Amino acid sequence: MTAIAAVALGGLPGPIILVAAAVVLPAMAARVLGRLVRTALLLALPIAISAFLVNLFFFPGATQVLFRIGPIVATVEGFGFALEILIRILAISGAVTLFYLTTRPGDLTLDLERRGISPRVAFVTNASVQTVPALVERAGQITAAQRARGLDTEGNIWRRVRGIVPIVGPVILGSIAEVEERTMALEARGFTRPGRRTLLWTPADSVRQSIGRWLMLAALVALIVVRLTGVLG
Amino acid sequence: MIALAGVGYRYAGAAGPALLDIDLELRDGEVVGLAGASEAGKTTLCLVVSGLAPRTVGGQIRGQVTLDGEDVDAWPMHRLSQRIGIGFQNPSTQLSGVTDTVFEEVAFGPMNLALPRVEVVARSWAALDLLRIDALAERDPRRLSGGQQQLVAMAGLLAMRPAHLVLDEPTAQLDPAGTRMVGEAIERLAADGASILIAEQKTDLLASICSRLLVLDGGRVALSGPSAEVLADLELSRLGVAEPSEVRLRRAADAAGANVARLAGAFARD
Numbered sequence A: 001m002t003a004i005a006a007v008a009l010g011g012l013p014g015p016i017i018l019v020a021a022a023v024v025l026p027a028m029a030a031r032v033l034g035r036l037v038r039t040a041l042l043l044a045l046p047i048a049i050s051a052f053l054v055n056l057f058f059f060p061g062a063t064q065v066l067f068r069i070g071p072i073v074a075t076v077e078g079f080g081f082a083l084e085i086l087i088r089i090l091a092i093s094g095a096v097t098l099f100y101l102t103t104r105p106g107d108l109t110l111d112l113e114r115r116g117i118s119p120r121v122a123f124v125t126n127a128s129v130q131t132v133p134a135l136v137e138r139a140g141q142i143t144a145a146q147r148a149r150g151l152d153t154e155g156n157i158w159r160r161v162r163g164i165v166p167i168v169g170p171v172i173l174g175s176i177a178e179v180e181e182r183t184m185a186l187e188a189r190g191f192t193r194p195g196r197r198t199l200l201w202t203p204a205d206s207v208r209q210s211i212g213r214w215l216m217l218a219a220l221v222a223l224i225v226v227r228l229t230g231v232l233g
Numbered sequence B: 001m002i003a004l005a006g007v008g009y010r011y012a013g014a015a016g017p018a019l020l021d022i023d024l025e026l027r028d029g030e031v032v033g034l035a036g037a038s039e040a041g042k043t044t045l046c047l048v049v050s051g052l053a054p055r056t057v058g059g060q061i062r063g064q065v066t067l068d069g070e071d072v073d074a075w076p077m078h079r080l081s082q083r084i085g086i087g088f089q090n091p092s093t094q095l096s097g098v099t100d101t102v103f104e105e106v107a108f109g110p111m112n113l114a115l116p117r118v119e120v121v122a123r124s125w126a127a128l129d130l131l132r133i134d135a136l137a138e139r140d141p142r143r144l145s146g147g148q149q150q151l152v153a154m155a156g157l158l159a160m161r162p163a164h165l166v167l168d169e170p171t172a173q174l175d176p177a178g179t180r181m182v183g184e185a186i187e188r189l190a191a192d193g194a195s196i197l198i199a200e201q202k203t204d205l206l207a208s209i210c211s212r213l214l215v216l217d218g219g220r221v222a223l224s225g226p227s228a229e230v231l232a233d234l235e236l237s238r239l240g241v242a243e244p245s246e247v248r249l250r251r252a253a254d255a256a257g258a259n260v261a262r263l264a265g266a267f268a269r270d
């Protein structure tokens, strides 16, 4: 489990075919493949579909016609490029999801702090990672509340956009109002004390994980170099 | 001992002062209640006593706030927080939000103090035991009920080993079960000899734990004295404070008693 966490830690969203090696295999090893696929697809689907369609039909300068629907032409170049985009989006969403599924935010913070990052930076990193689900949950609650009061968040696009406006306000204002209270609560627990904190334990980190991280980093650098020189040459 | 002498406070940008002429002494081992209508200044006074206002909140203060004779301004917050702990209404904003277990959450404060590991662990267990939530140690703090979260937040404060505890309406956002849970814990702390300043609308709780009571009105002290006296004061409901049920019952009984006497007199005349 944590083995994968460390792997994900080091791995920037590697492009294209890396998906299999860097996302699917580790996910299988960590036994989260099912949840990974579901979450990653949900995350990526809206962008993926629109990016795919735009490229398929409107790829600039394309000549080879794949098929036509009325006036709209799908091109071969467009199809190729759309596939490329698609796999990249999946790679990114897959890697992000894998990271969320396998890494406890606490482990991440602990590891950052152990490596000498300031407790405050580590805290902010951790809080941001954790804020996303909290914001989503809150948006859900407020949507439900507004809907109960007759707000339209379904129906055609224009009505939905208008429906979102009264939701955004409370979500953001609510979190701002909470900030002061949170700040005070943190101060009341000595968080503003300068210097290092006590760490309760050291997260498990094996030689294998560390080798894995360095290998991935090396592969990434190699890939970038190859691409750059390929383009330049 | 915390002492306030002639303290006034104004929020930044506010038209008028939120507190005026407050004199208050919190002796060690004493439980003092703070009552008053909404907007009376209870929260503000809690912030001033704990050193968060004006330090973190901003605004202007007059008069003197001293801790064991020393001006609190001179203390950095992380040292002050080991002498005065402050808890707020909202259970969830008091959790650090970065821990996955209740134990780590309670240990957060002592860890910030860079205490040795054994000390952190010992303090955290002691705080959990004191509030009788040691069974929750392994749970995810974000997945607890409001009452349980409030207890975890209090344990987090107690682990700092403060000499005084300031609690701002700790049960205001809780359901009846959570209110009872937290109320009982505070009663136990009070009986154990903790020093507590507690703002609370629920006068029944105040009646059972406080030796002295302060009622605020428009930022001034309207009533102050031994809690039994203050709670029996006829001014109480005018000041927007509900009478505790005991006082209400006694009054109802007295009124009923008077009626019975009048009735009896009427029968006797026949």
Ligand SMILES: Nc1ncnc2c1ncn2[C@@H]1O[C@H](COP(=O)(O)OP(=O)(O)OP(=O)(O)O)[C@@H](O)[C@H]1O
Pocket (backbone or CB within 6 Å): B011, B012, B014, B018, B036, B037, B038, B039, B040, B041, B042, B043, B044, B045
């Ligand atoms: N951040 C702030 N900025 C400006 N004014 C404030 C601020 N917070 C509170 N006040 C004002 O200070 C006064 C006292 O408010 P305070 O929150 O202390 O009352 P309270 O007794 O705690 O009320 P409640 O029972 O509603 O919690 C009120 O008039 C309020 O409007």
Ligand SMILES: [Mg+2]
Pocket (backbone or CB within 6 Å): B042, B043, B044, B168, B169
């Ligand atoms: Mg208040």
